[in-house]
Amino acid sequence: MAESERMKVVMVDDEAIIRYQLQTVLKDVDADLFAFSSGEEAYEFLEKNNDVAMVITDWVMPGMDGFELILRIKAMENQKFTYIVLLTNINDKDCLAMGMSYGADDFIQKPIEEKEVFARVYAGLRMQQLQNELRETNDELRVALQRMKVDLIAAAELHKTILPDPELNVESVEITSLFQPCEYIGGDLYGYRDLNEDLFAFYQIDVSGHGVPSALFSFALGNELLKQGNDTDWLLEPKTLEVREVHDTVRSINDSEALNNLNSDLYFTMIYVQLNRKTGHVNFCQAGHPHLIHFKHQDNACTIVGEGGFPVGLIKDADYQKQSFQMQKYDRIFMFSDGLPEALSSSDEMYGDERLCRLIQENSHLTLNNLLEYLYQTVVNWTESKKLDDDVTITAIQWNGEGEHYEFHQ
């Protein structure tokens, strides 16, 4: 309701004298008054007018009585917020209770006491005025929120364009990622590519914090990581284009102009892995990211791999290490952002690496895709909520031995 519009007050009583009294008492109230002698007439008026602030109605009337009128008003979509005052000439507590249960907001006893009527109507209208203002503010907020949601959804779509397909099945290597931001958009990032005939590279990144700032940071970072084969390719040596060692890549990102130019308090954890698709040998660099889980097909057992390392973008000239292990045919590697192992149960217990290992072992018959879905859902169930409150990315890689293609079961 616009401020300039005056509020409307509807009065209903079959007795002309009461209508006259009310109009006299309320002539100085800042509202337009409409008096009706029956419930039916008032109802007809209310159907056509959306901006009635208050209805003052008698209880006992021939035809539609006060209670029926209130019931009907409550059922009208356009009178959801109408303030209802019931006139009653019986000092009867049951009547008050009944009126209240029907939806009356206040009561005026007959015979009418002028000052009391004025005070009650004045207070009721002031409340309506405040509620109108609140509703207007709420509407504005709702519109603004809706617009932001639409923007965030669009931004999330754009963010996904820097991520590769979540499933890839190439010679010897099968890879699947599950990507689940906790808000519309998040700071997780992953990627993979061939570095040469032998080496297959993949990385997972988790930018500190979550929401829009982290997402913008990860988008900028993701774009840098997509630059291939030129001087700014972090994964290759400049000029010679030889494959860089894993820890040299992480160090060059940590020392890079691009990162320092972002001039942000944000930083990220990363795990960068090179898998030799011919030999199954793995080199990786762990930069503050959770440990890898190495699932050994032959033993149906998991090993937690990694000695930790500095996150990236936090400490200048930090030192990074290469770690290595050997995969056998059909072995799997799992990497995940901390949102997964750190998911808390209702009693604040973390899910933890050990439980993840057990899940991976017990469900090793599943395809990577189904297994990741199962892992994620199991951890969500652990928290007893609908989703996790941190961004989560899980990536699983299976090595199928030299020259082997994975065969789809199913």
Added chain:
Amino acid sequence: MNFTNKKVSDAVLIIIINEERLDASCAPPFKKYFSEVVNKGFSKVVLDLSCVSFMDSSGLGALISCLKLMAAQGEIVIVGAQANVKGLFTLTRMDRLFTQYENIDEVLTAIA
């Protein structure tokens, strides 16, 4: 946010984080608090984390900011880190940047 401090000497200040979670919502006020109270020439700040059962990446970022702030004038040591926080410190090698102690007495003995 609930942070308190105790002055041990002109050089040493103890800051106590009376929060269970040092996370995205707690990190910015903590950074602000830290910069305000250490801006008085303390060369050693003892950070009491014994109440903190969970620290996330934002909390860790805040500690590093504090460390950078202190870099010129001294060091930060950690006291009473719980298992989860210790795990995070090991994973991210922060245990190499912050000396850790089990309790305040141990720190005060080490400093004396």
